[in-house]
Amino acid sequence: MSDSLYAFVSIDLPAMTAGVLAAVVCALLGSFLVLRRQSLAGDAISHSVLPGLVVGFLVSGTRDALPMFLGAGVAALVSVALIGAVRRFGRVEPGAAMGVVFSIMFALGVVLLEQAAARQVDLDADCVLHGQLETIFWFPPSVWGDFFSWSTLQQTPRQVVVLAATLGVCAAFVAVFFKELRLAAFDPGLADALGFRSGAIHAGLMALVAAATVASFEAVGSILVVAMLICPAATARLLTDRLGSQLLVSVLVAALTGVGGYLLGAFGPEPLGLPGAVNAAGMITVVAGLVLALACLAAPRHGVIARTVRRRRLGARVAREDALAALYRLEEQRLPATPAAIATLIGVAAESERSIRLAERAGQAEHDGAAYRLTPAGRAEAKQIIRSHRLWESYLVDEAGLRPDHVHGLATQLEHLAREQGRVAPDIDRAVDPHEREIPASD
Amino acid sequence: MHASLAQSLTDVGFEWPTWGETLRVLTLRAGYNTAVVVLGAALLGVASGVVGAFTTLRKRALMGDALSHASLPGVVGAFLLAAALGLNSHSVGLLLVGAAVSAILGVLVVQWITSATRLGEDVAIGAVLSVFFGAGVVLLSVAQAIPGLSQGGIRSYIYGQTAAMSVGDAKLMAAAAALAGLAAILLRKEFALVCFDAGFARAQGWSVSLVDLLLMALLVMVAVVGMQAVGLLLMVAMLIIPAASARFWTDRVGRMVWLSAVIGGLGGYLGASASALASRLPAGAVIVLICGALFVLSMFFAPVRGVIAELVRQSRLRLRIATDHALEALIVAEDSRAMAASPTIGAAMSWWLRRQGLASAEGARLVPSAAGLERGRRVRRNHVLWTRYLTEYADVAPNHVDWSADQIEHVLGAELTAELEALLRRDDAQRSGAS
Numbered sequence: 001m002s003d004s005l006y007a008f009v010s011i012d013l014p015a016m017t018a019g020v021l022a023a024v025v026c027a028l029l030g031s032f033l034v035l036r037r038q039s040l041a042g043d044a045i046s047h048s049v050l051p052g053l054v055v056g057f058l059v060s061g062t063r064d065a066l067p068m069f070l071g072a073g074v075a076a077l078v079s080v081a082l083i084g085a086v087r088r089f090g091r092v093e094p095g096a097a098m099g100v101v102f103s104i105m106f107a108l109g110v111v112l113l114e115q116a117a118a119r120q121v122d123l124d125a126d127c128v129l130h131g132q133l134e135t136i137f138w139f140p141p142s143v144w145g146d147f148f149s150w151s152t153l154q155q156t157p158r159q160v161v162v163l164a165a166t167l168g169v170c171a172a173f174v175a176v177f178f179k180e181l182r183l184a185a186f187d188p189g190l191a192d193a194l195g196f197r198s199g200a201i202h203a204g205l206m207a208l209v210a211a212a213t214v215a216s217f218e219a220v221g222s223i224l225v226v227a228m229l230i231c232p233a234a235t236a237r238l239l240t241d242r243l244g245s246q247l248l249v250s251v252l253v254a255a256l257t258g259v260g261g262y263l264l265g266a267f268g269p270e271p272l273g274l275p276g277a278v279n280a281a282g283m284i285t286v287v288a289g290l291v292l293a294l295a296c297l298a299a300p301r302h303g304v305i306a307r308t309v310r311r312r313r314l315g316a317r318v319a320r321e322d323a324l325a326a327l328y329r330l331e332e333q334r335l336p337a338t339p340a341a342i343a344t345l346i347g348v349a350a351e352s353e354r355s356i357r358l359a360e361r362a363g364q365a366e367h368d369g370a371a372y373r374l375t376p377a378g379r380a381e382a383k384q385i386i387r388s389h390r391l392w393e394s395y396l397v398d399e400a401g402l403r404p405d406h407v408h409g410l411a412t413q414l415e416h417l418a419r420e421q422g423r424v425a426p427d428i429d430r431a432v433d434p435h436e437r438e439i440p441a442s443d
Numbered sequence: 444m445h446a447s448l449a450q451s452l453t454d455v456g457f458e459w460p461t462w463g464e465t466l467r468v469l470t471l472r473a474g475y476n477t478a479v480v481v482l483g484a485a486l487l488g489v490a491s492g493v494v495g496a497f498t499t500l501r502k503r504a505l506m507g508d509a510l511s512h513a514s515l516p517g518v519v520g521a522f523l524l525a526a527a528l529g530l531n532s533h534s535v536g537l538l539l540v541g542a543a544v545s546a547i548l549g550v551l552v553v554q555w556i557t558s559a560t561r562l563g564e565d566v567a568i569g570a571v572l573s574v575f576f577g578a579g580v581v582l583l584s585v586a587q588a589i590p591g592l593s594q595g596g597i598r599s600y601i602y603g604q605t606a607a608m609s610v611g612d613a614k615l616m617a618a619a620a621a622l623a624g625l626a627a628i629l630l631r632k633e634f635a636l637v638c639f640d641a642g643f644a645r646a647q648g649w650s651v652s653l654v655d656l657l658l659m660a661l662l663v664m665v666a667v668v669g670m671q672a673v674g675l676l677l678m679v680a681m682l683i684i685p686a687a688s689a690r691f692w693t694d695r696v697g698r699m700v701w702l703s704a705v706i707g708g709l710g711g712y713l714g715a716s717a718s719a720l721a722s723r724l725p726a727g728a729v730i731v732l733i734c735g736a737l738f739v740l741s742m743f744f745a746p747v748r749g750v751i752a753e754l755v756r757q758s759r760l761r762l763r764i765a766t767d768h769a770l771e772a773l774i775v776a777e778d779s780r781a782m783a784a785s786p787t788i789g790a791a792m793s794w795w796l797r798r799q800g801l802a803s804a805e806g807a808r809l810v811p812s813a814a815g816l817e818r819g820r821r822v823r824r825n826h827v828l829w830t831r832y833l834t835e836y837a838d839v840a841p842n843h844v845d846w847s848a849d850q851i852e853h854v855l856g857a858e859l860t861a862e863l864e865a866l867l868r869r870d871d872a873q874r875s876g877a878s
Contacts, residue, residue, distance in 0.1 A: 089742075100683055100738055111729065283577075
């Protein structure tokens with residue numbers, strides 16, 4: 001094994017593995033938090049663990065992991081319970097309840113930390129917030145053949161083992177209670193009515209979030225926990241509409257983000273001429289944020305770009321159809337289709353110019369001196385638009401009981417919407433509309 | 444083990460300050476620096492109390508959380524930029540500008556995500572605060588890696604250095620408090636309207652987004668100014684806790700803003716004083732803990748929305764309902780003497796009725812007094828009225844009526860009862876006239 005590979009395997013591989021495991025655990029649970037609109041629970045819990053950590057440390061007097069884990073776990077559960085109590089008994093809105101509880105607990109932690117510092121012990125708030133991925137080491141065997149032996153496994157860094165175990169528990173919980181979690185996430189009321197106890201399921205979920213937070217912060221810090229509970233799940237939420245694929249996508253995004261962020265943090269700065277590596281947990285967070293931003297913009301169905309394009313297209317179609325309908329009506333009444341006449345029918349002068357231009361460009365209308373007229377293709381579509389409009393008017397008067405002079409606007413909206421969805425008109429057999437105008441035949 | 448624990452927790456050499464010293468600190472006579480810190484913290488408390496009241500009512504309590512975290516990359520970025528350009532990288536003004544720019548960017552991103560995508564506000568806030576803060580941490584590690592660059596000023600943005608507050612800082616706090624107070628007074632109506640019913644405000648022709656923008660600008664200002672004093676997380680606390688505490692005391696906006704300012708100011712004043720008196724009590728954290736204590740006090744003991752007041756109200760109502768039921772049962776028993784058995788009324792209730800003078804004991808029997816008779820009849824009549832109303836007007840099936848009638852009869856006031864009676868009487872008259 002070459003030296004640089006050995007360095008990678010002993011320094012970068014364990015840290016990256018820990019980062020990826022933490023990211024995946026958080027993403028798995030985060031999907032449910034995002035769906036329940038409680039994604040800030042991770043923020044609250046990860047700040048609330050501070051006093052527990054310090055008390056665990058003060059009680060045991062060492063920096064051993066176990067007492068600090070226990071203290072943090074207890075503090076996390078206490079904070080969840082307190083937030084619930086403040087919400088319920090104090091009737092405080094959820095955001096404020098969270099803010100009150102976690103900031104008080106954090107302040108308590110800071111005061112306790114100061115007492116610990118008084119005894120010349122190095123317990124740094126930095127490592128809770130920013131994580132210490134860089135301090136995870138592994139001393140692998142120098143021969144490939146020894147990689148899968150028992151003694152090698154025993155050498156696995158503690159943080160990696162803890163995170164792997166947490167991932168196992170969380171995955172098992174999600175697999176066993178998938179149906180219940182899904183129901184409780186989308187419709188807690190229905191879940192209760194069907195006999196599933198959504199409260200208990202939620203408590204279980206929160207306990208796991210607490211466990212994941214506590215298991216992760218030593219390795220990756222609370223900022224990465226908060227980001228990973230939210231960003232991959234939110235990214236998946238923009239990419240899919242099914243819970244199964246939501247979980248899959250969020251886990252995948254988290255794993256890729258973990259690897260990409262770590263490598264970027266560890267090896268990115270050097271080519272840029274910056275000294276050394278940058279904080280890996282922070283870098284993973286930034287990458288997760290960039291991925292989410294990308295999804296917000298470019299997700300195929302729910303992204304901002306796709307939505308804008310869809311809206312624009314619909315707007316253009318509606319405008320073109322308005323022009324065709326106006327031309328058809330003028331033709332019907334044997335009036336010249338001057339721009340002014342069209343504008344009167346469409347309502348807004350600027351809008352009608354655009355409508356005509358769109359119809360012209362589609363080859364459905366053409367100049368006829370100062371006026372416009374429909375081409376044969378345009379007339380065929382205009383007929384269907386007018387047919388749809390007049391049938392909707394008939395429907396609204398006959399079936400919905402509206403007055404004939406009130407239905408034009410509503411019918412215009414319905415005609416565009418129905419055509420957008422590929423259905424033309426209500427199935428009514430009539431020759432004339434409520435205004436005694438002829439309804440064109442369907443083609 | 445336990446002994447050593449007890450020892451390790453008490454073994455901090457804490458010395459209680461004397462009364463004279465305490466008084467000197469509280470009356471700002473314990474030296475210039477202490478007075479500046481105490482005043483500055485109190486002013487910051489007032490400013491964040493005022494702004495926090497409105498943001499909490501707008502259900503954006505955690506917006507302060509988002510933008511405080513979001514300011515970190517701006518602070519570090521400004522610091523790095525200044526160092527690269529050879530400017531004074533510790534200039535407070537420069538760092539403040541950096542903080543404000545990235546905080547505003549964070550707020551805009553939160554609003555963009557909430558309005559342009561299907562993601563909720565919780566996701567937007569959480570994503571912004573963690574990602575921006577993560578970017579700040581990355582920049583911070585870059586700054587650490589550059590040799591010969593001291594970054595003491597930056598760390599105080601995260602953890603706060605209240606005890607090192609300068610006169611300039613205190614003046615900044617005073618300006619922030621004055622500005623927040625002025626805005627609250629001038630824009631009281633607009634803020635209140637938008638906080639309580641944004642839809643109505645919009646329909647009335649107010650620009651909700653403009654009011655929101657102003658509110659966010661105030662929030663950014665207070666958070667950025669305060670952060671360097673009490674630190675990032677404790678700033679979040681100052682923006683939420685006083686407002687949430689004040690909410691327990693009143694249902695009126697004006698009063699709530701005042702109270703929130705007072706609670707925040709008190710927290711800053713007492714916290715900074717306590718920290719000045721005892722070593723090893725970091726001021727920012729102590730301020731938050733004192734605000735937290737005020738929150739707990741308010742939550743339990745406030746007369747309007749406090750837990751205890753609510754409990755008392757509920758048990759009073761429950762007692763009244765139980766008394767009504769007992770009297771009703773007594774009356775029914777009185778009216779049908781043939782059934783000699785007296786209704787089952789527990790010993791406690793029978794004692795309560797006698798104490799209230801609503802009934803007296805005749806041998807083993809409980810007999811309603813004149814007052815008890817009157818009240819019982821009234822309850823009975825309300826019950827009957829309500830039953831009829833439910834069947835005739837609310838289309839409730841007759842066999843379902845008794846249960847809901849039982850619930851509501853105790854809540855009916857005299858006025859409503861009279862109205863119902865008149866309504867039913869008129870209806871009866873019409874019906875007999877028609878037939």
